[in-house]
Amino acid sequence: MKKLVLTLFALALIPLAATAQDKITLKGKELFGDMRARHIGPALMSGRINDLELHPSNSRIIYAGTAGGGVWKSSDGGATFSPIFDDYVQSIGVVTLDPNDPDQTIWVGTGETWTRNSVSVGDGLYRTTDGGGTWKEIPGFENSERIASVVVNPKNSNEVYVGVLGALWSDSEDRGVYKTTDGGKTWNKILYVGPSTGAADVIMDPTNPNVLYTSMWQFRRTGWGFNSGGENSAIYKSTDAGKTWNKIHNGFPGGKLGRIGLAVAPSDNNRLYAVLETEDKAKNGLWVSKDAGKSWEHLNNDFGLVVRPFYFSRITVDPRNPDIIVKGGLSGSISRDGGKTFKNLGQMHSDIHDVVFHIKDSDIMYAGTDGGVYRSWNGGTTFEIVENLPLSQFYHISVDDAEPYNVYGGLQDNGSWWGPSSSPGGVEARDWNSVGAGDGFRVLKHPTKNIIYSEMQGAENVWRYDVDKNRTKTIQPLPRKGDEELRFNWNAPMAVSAHVPDRFYMGSQFVHRSDDMGDTWTIISPDLTTNDPAKQDQSKSGGLSVDNSGAENHTTIFTIAESPLDQNILWVGTDDGNVQVTQDGGKTWNNVTPNLVGIPANTWVYHIEASVHGKGTAYAVFDGHTTGDMKPYALKTTDFGKTWKNIITDDIDERAFVRNIQEDYENEDLLFLGTEFGLYVTIDGGKNWSHFTNNMPLVAVHFIDLQKQTNDLVMGTHGRGVIIIDDISPLREIDQEILAKDVHFFDTEPITMVEQGGFSGNFGAETQFVGGNKPTSARIIYYLKKRHTFGKMAMEIQDMEGNTLTELNPGKSKGINVVNWNFNTTTPKMAAAKTFSFGGFTSPRVPAGKYKVVLTKGKNTYEHIIETKYDDTAITTLAERKKQEEMTQEMFDMVEDLAYMVYEIGEMQDKAKEVMENNPKGKKTAQKLYDALEDLRTDLVVTTGDNYVASAEPELRERMAELYANIAGSYDRVSGAQLQNYELIKEEFENEKNRYAEIKNKEGKKFMRFLEKNDMELSMDSKEEYLEDK
């Protein structure tokens, strides 16, 4: 009968078992667990700021809305900032505090509003009602792309106006001024003038919330030009809380207007300032109205007032003085006479986008620039940079194979740089080296020589920098007799060859190849672009104000990829949508563009990744955002571009356009996708994608590299600097079998115990950004099927005999967990004393060899073996090292022997004291013992003083521990001086032991006899018991 039941039971289980075999697909945090990205900045040149916002009553609190790095908050008056918006899109237009609840209610409009060519995009409006702890998206603004203003009625928090600048690259009806009267539940569009005109500024009269002003701006950008201005640009005023609007242009010149910056003086609501962009150059610049917009008077058209209106249309009026006004600009301008005359603001990073005055003291100002936030303490004359805003905007990065490897890259308006991926004390500002001026883009290390290639915008200069000799040479391809004019992209492509170290490629409309590091060039292709003349006249770009910076150069090559398997295979992608490939080193080119699937014509080919997994295999990603098409596109070919396969799925945000893809060198199915909204990862060749969000903001990822020796994924982000995911190799191994296990340890190669011991010094770290280091410890990596919450879970390192060496704190996340072990065992137990023995804080390192990682989880135990090895750069012989290990152990034991001796002494003294206090008959005997032991104890350990300048002379414990620590902590052989010192300490300890034995034999014996006679006992822990309790 029982059998039958069992069989039935088993049968019943079959369908269950079948279900259990269903494919396990983990997404995002479920898969990545506690695998986290680390940020190395840099912050020394920071990045572009879009908007600054002050708390109205707490002068310590400042918010910075950044162009590509999210929202940052300072609670210390601008000394330091912390990010508070990392889970959302990082391109910020405006930050506004609710004046009725400024501690808790903050509005964030996303999408930067200074519309240069490289701007990121936003995805709507957000609000927190708990000071930034939780953000909610406010429905209705999903397609707003850029929000310029949020204005809250200071008398009614439910009444809010939102100025939507809107789409930069396309028509859109999601623009204009919106109003809610129910705190954001419903919205009405209350001012709209057309699909190409957005609200550039919405401001409210400081005393009458029914009076509003709006500047509307007609504008459009394409991949090859920019147009600011039109009939629709205007200033509107409403006196009925937005029901009706009227243009207020009395005094303005007729014709088209461009971008208009607008401000009302907080201390005089009749005083309005506007900066205009008009058809009449003489009438550009600053205008004032002293009658709340009824009439206008032209004040000033200095360079600082008219420069690049699309980039600098921000006016700030001193909250206490209507005559003091500041305007953003190349340097920023300040007037103290109501706008009649201006001087430049003090020296700081150029391109000032916003300036705010301290709420109580106008001497204190904050400025938001292309290079971060600056503070002034003297009314704008001197500025100092905030040093902990790592907002750097990389266009491109690359890595080398040094140890630790370096990261190279170029930044928007901030030159080109290289710096270490790890550095003693963390990656600091001072670790970064400049390697180019202007805007920086691609920076590449020569594969074998200590030479770096870098460039500035449009390949105006391409530099070859000899690091050792500190010499620079400009090497860009130059036109030869009979050549067509060369068209280089603003972000011109460069590539080095993996096969011929001195080979260097550049792309204009042609591919240029040099085999002598850029000294001489050969053109190895025809024009590979569409060569469409309609996209080649940038001389009039800009609209009302010509803005021909070169940023709009088009019909150019944008990416060049040499096959890592064959030097004759080159892939080229152009900004106007062509994919071209040669298999014979450039003799013949095959335009494979017609074979692409699902890619709209002329969509920017942002990156091609030539695969290591097959000569004909490559990935191409396409970015259509400059036509308003934000969709992600990525294709794979395995046959030199004859056929292509889409590898994008619905897992990826439909607006997360793609700029980069990186393949894994070992597992063809493991791919990393750099999108406008952060990093996506697939472990199955693109069937499923996971958003990686562990300490990884939704920042635009412009370039990804995978460092070969470390398997570190290195990302150049456009707003948060360089972000690294250390060692992605566990992702290579994940398969269904692993995912089905409760616990799975990932195999690791033998781990080098890195031997480094220098100095770091951390001056300035209080207020400077310091990038995290890659741990040099052993990384123990495992997968947990389920988050561990109930019951005990512990991890320890054991030797192969099963002796516990140290305990570690295991991660408990579902998914991948990473635990670091620094190769150390535990510190010795130190003798009790009055002060610390600093030598006692050192733990011995383990010898090279195999160790067991033992994970206990509830009743189950999981074991995994790891192997450690000595550093190849060791400065000792193996024999010397063994001697060092042996002596370390000997000293360790000696330190603990002393500790136990002092413990015994203490216990005996306690007992003696007890007798002295309670047994008059034994007082004398006890006193004698106590005194003799105290005499000894004061020679063994420090019994007076403190841990600082009142410290006592070191006693035996201190000197012994010092020697122990110096031997244990050294990577060198035990020195002669240490050996001599060892002899001294050993002898001294022997003498003290003898002294102790004598006391025990003399005073001790008498005392013990007394105890025995009086039926008293002296009990103490054995040495094992004593040491166990560490």
Added chain:
Amino acid sequence: MKTSRHFLSVFLFLFVVSLTNAQTADEIVDNYFENTGGKENWEKLETLKFTGSLGFQGMQLPVTLIQTKSGKQLVGAEIQGQMFYQMVYDGETLWKTNQQTFEAEKNDAETTENYKLTIADFPDPFLNYKEKGYKIELMGQQMVEGTETFKIKLEKKPKMFNDIQEPNIEYYYFEKENFVPILVEKNVMIGPNTSQLGTTKLSDYREVEGIYFPFSIIEGVQGNPDAQPIVIKEIEVNPELDDSIFDFPK
């Protein structure tokens, strides 16, 4: 009969699970107390003594934490045989050990006042939170440590920092599957990590005299969440104590 009852409880269980989408903050907190021993048991707590070890710069330091309903508290770590105290409160004075002299020193007045505000947290801030003047709100669901959680905002009485009053908000992430908090977040207002988000990861819940407590507590900040791990080895419920251990040494 037995079978059907079992069947029923399974059914109920499924029913509860399917309702999780419509949880309120109060239901989540009630479930938490229900799953960790019941409010009645929690209310019986007068004193809690935790002993364990703290990972600190490669060392494992023995630590003791004692909290009482009256607010008396002691946090001590043993370093080379010496006790190093922090946040000790005797009912009047909040004090700590100076690491240079190893003498006791008073905390500053503002820190002491802010500490007094936390006395009501014992034994758990959510227990009868309304009577304490606290507010809670369900802020949504979020994935934490690879698992789905409910995010609950706990707003306590505001604290003062250098004479400016600041909101006192903490976020508790209750694991959806079992309703116990696995992560707590709050803004750090003082010290070198000012302005950063402080995090406390909780796990290894185990039962002691009918109540479930986390035995693994990992303190850190947003960028460095594993900075300070504490492993609890023993929890004593309502132990007999000599009150003088809390006294500020005169």
